[in-house]
Amino acid sequence: MTTERGQTAKAEETRGRILDGALRLFREHGFAETTMRDVASEAGVATGAAYYYYRSKEDLVMAFYLRSDKEAGEAFAKAIASSKDIKKRIRGIIDAKFAQFAEHRSLLTALLKAGVDPRDPLSPFGPETKEVRDDNIAWYARAIEGSDLTVPKDVAPYLPRMLWLYHMGLIYFWIIDESPGQRRTQRLVDTSLDLLVQLLRVSSLPLMGPLRKRALKVLRAVEEE
Amino acid sequence: MTTERGQTAKAEETRGRILDGALRLFREHGFAETTMRDVASEAGVATGAAYYYYRSKEDLVMAFYLRSDKEAGEAFAKAIASSKDIKKRIRGIIDAKFAQFAEHRSLLTALLKAGVDPRDPLSPFGPETKEVRDDNIAWYARAIEGSDLTVPKDVAPYLPRMLWLYHMGLIYFWIIDESPGQRRTQRLVDTSLDLLVQLLRVSSLPLMGPLRKRALKVLRAVEEE
DNA sequence: CCTTACTTTTGAACACGTTCGAAAGAGAGG
């Protein structure tokens, strides 16, 4: 990342004012319908000022995403503390995730759009998002630890990342889910989490050895350059 | 879709000239680097003419996608005819898919970008792409039929769509895979196909009943509004 | 205070996807 802009108190204030105004406009009129000129004038600055603090229009959404994610830590911790049941823990994390973005659900489409391009700095798989990614993965590691789930030794190192991938998929589904209250996503989470945990539990059984070995091969195939 | 443009022979020729020129430019300089003015002037027409035939820049890519897909039918048929082994059949279809887009791999990023937005007409899940989607799904149905795989009755109606989804995932991975020759994707296909088929074979076993029931619940949860 | 170096802000300018009203072309009917 380049030198952080907005070191002085006043600059920090401006930075925040731009983001807050932008989010309000995005929420009220939609992301595509809001122009950067709108964003700037809402914050009472010139167009260029917005670009002094944010690299792009999507970067505003990313700033929101990062901020939300930081604030979610508490909710994640609570979800994990509330039960030893791995299903409940994961469910808690995902619900917290959804809750934090609820008001701006469609906003995330803009992030996804940019993120699809692996060369885009906003890609969820790229180096620039490594910090949030690792942070989220770490939460899943904590959710597994001390839960009622016994993970086979060979699967253990992959599981947190797998859960993260699973949660990204759910978020994607949630974003494009236009059913009222995102009912379909709720059902998908319920049923798929059920299946996933069952698979994990069963994977320790001796009969499942060959199947598990194959699954591990997939994971290993993906990670090596 | 709106009234098809380019009914006269000359118009059809212009339409083709624009697409061919665009693809050449995209391949040589990249999608983002090519402007619509470039595309038009390469075809020897005014800027507006390109928009008379194609709704957007991405629509050019979609036209390429549709054309490629039509041409791939033969390769798909050959892949299915070559063996009864379901693994080989699926592998054949996917390889054909990759082959047809090989020259324009990074181009598909543009389609994905647009497709991420479910309201975009180019979304792979939207109504406007239903025809290709159904066509592709039908190929998977044919691949299953007469293969060495016995599919449980309850899973059967979902399997072609599932395979289509699986193949979309692979295509996505392939697009963003920058390893030389897309080696990682090759390995992913090998290993994941292995796992998938093993899962399908095993799913008929009586012991697997509960697991299969859960998987079915996931599928049903997703399809209902 | 004045100078100097640095941060922040400005707003005009640029690039490019897209639109649109008008012109040109191409038959069909008389």
Next chain:
DNA sequence: CCTCTCTTTCGAACGTGTTCAAAAGTAAGG
């Protein structure tokens, strides 16, 4: 041939994301 209608082509104009050189503000050192 002329006229009328429909298709095709044109290119200027528009909107918007983004850039950039210059101006304004700020703080520290003398």
